[in-house]
Amino acid sequence: MAEILKLLKDGNKPSLLAAGVNAFLGLIKGIAFFFTGNVAMFAEMMHSLGDAANQFFVYIGSALSKKAPTKQFPSGFGRIVNLVCLFAVIIVAILSYETVKEGWHHFIHPTGESKGMLIALGVLFIGIILEGTVLAKAGVEILHEAGQEKAGISTIPKAFAYLNRAKPATKLVFMEDLVATGGNVLAFGAILIAHFTGWANIEGLVSMIIGCMMFYVVAKVFLDNARGVIGETDEEMLNHIAHLVLDDPNIKDIVRLEVIKEGEFLHVELVAEADANLSLAFLDDVRDHLTEVILSQKGVSKVAILFDEDDGKLEWKHIGNRPANSTLEQ
Template sequence: MSAGGGTKAIIAALLANLGIAITKFLAFLLTASSSMLAESIHSVADSGNQALLLLGGKRAKRHATPQHPFGYGRERYLYAFIVSIVLFSVGGLFALYEGIHKIQERHPIDKWQWVPVTVLVIAIILESFSLRTAIMESNHVRGNTSWVKFVRHSRAPELPVVLLEDIGALLGLVFALFGVGLTLITGDGLWDGIGTIMIGVLLVAIAVILAVETKSLLIGESATAEHVDAIAKAITAGPEAERIIHMKTLHIGPEELLVAAKIAVHHDDSADTIAHGIDTIEKRIREAVPIARVIYLEPDLFSAARAAADPTPKPVE
């Protein structure tokens, strides 16, 4: 995924959430609705999350140093993980607390009754535009992949995070509208509390999904199956290597891939021939998979007995 696409979606979501947060908080001050307060905090948390994603993207562009020889690309994963923590603690847990408190001390919305409904409807419209931007940017890189697989297997965290946040924001607004609407109709603040709890459960669920997915990226994930297959074909496409003995890949950033492979060379190749062959293979790999930035190829002689005893997973050839 290009960083530009992710940045555009993040900025669209940030602008929408800042405006929505202000209007929701004003509605809470006028009506004392717990659903509006929960949604205000939700939008503030989302705004902070988008700022974190922008910060992570900026810090990830720093050049490699002796202390961090592979660069800072994985900072984008770190900040996406922090987003899940913020969404869980600030958004979800606060909404659950506020909803339970509202049910214990329920009261109707007896002033400015039109304000929360108007604010929520406008917020739904604005969030729909933000979600539309995220969907359009995701479609540029998603291809034929399903939305579930895109969120689960994308190596770039920004668009999946923004997508889940925008979907959560829209559902949260619907839940708030449900709670506020029934409170206005029945005069019972119980529904306001129930709507708030529904928002809290939703945010906690989304935060858990984000945490699980970004934790996997932080630990280190291999290249996608398509990239692994393309790299394997690039290695064996010419006469330089007889076969791949074993190969490992690792994302050192969303758009940076480390490739390490032990390749079998011909028994009678000279050192000069082997060195030239490795350079040729590296060129083919970078042409096939441009994000393969760091490549280590180790020449060796193939031994069937040693290969059978090696537990390392072998690539598909």
């Protein structure tokens, strides 16, 4: 139990915060839907409840992924977070379908203007504030994980540029809360339009739009985490580490270099060529130095290095220009 509690303390904080906020919003939106009968509010209730369940599972997965390797699982448990994200999007997919179906029904057979407009608008306004706050915090976390400074009011736009460098859990929270904030704004507008124009179909239309936005998150998160489960190469970090390795004067060439994403971490496997006249003791010192350098790079948790005899040919082709900044380094 002590180990589980310790792991939970290291879980992804933005996902836990988002889960709590969305559970609260799902509750008050459900109450508002009960009193108003507003189908846009129903869509937002489903959206918030789906996000709450999703993000809670992601928090658990991010915590368990930090469990230390064992004899039975020597590569560790990093990919658990990807598996949990895949499971979580199934829940969102089901709720997305229900949201679109209910929106279509209301669009074809509108029930007239909903009751309790002020209640619905008040709840949605609270949702915009809370979801926007979580979105901003997730944006700050993305910048932190990418080694960037906070950007104030431009944090959210700036976070888009570094979204692919974010941890799976943080990326999911950012995307879900981006859609959730947008959904709240759309639902807010739909209620006002329905009230002032009498076009009740707008609420069903917006419900379908919100459902489709949820489906987009499902597709994006599914593809990202499916690649993570299989084992995806981090091309940018691979290029960066190749430069660091070839900067060592004792390394003549790289035979093989793999930088594999293991959940929130990176595992590096390197086979390098060195002068055959170097002693084993000297090569061991070179290995220790390279291991220390590579482990100091952001996100790298495991390094395995082997040496081969130099054949006199430089064959490593994957290396490009050195990154212009040091954001990949800790």
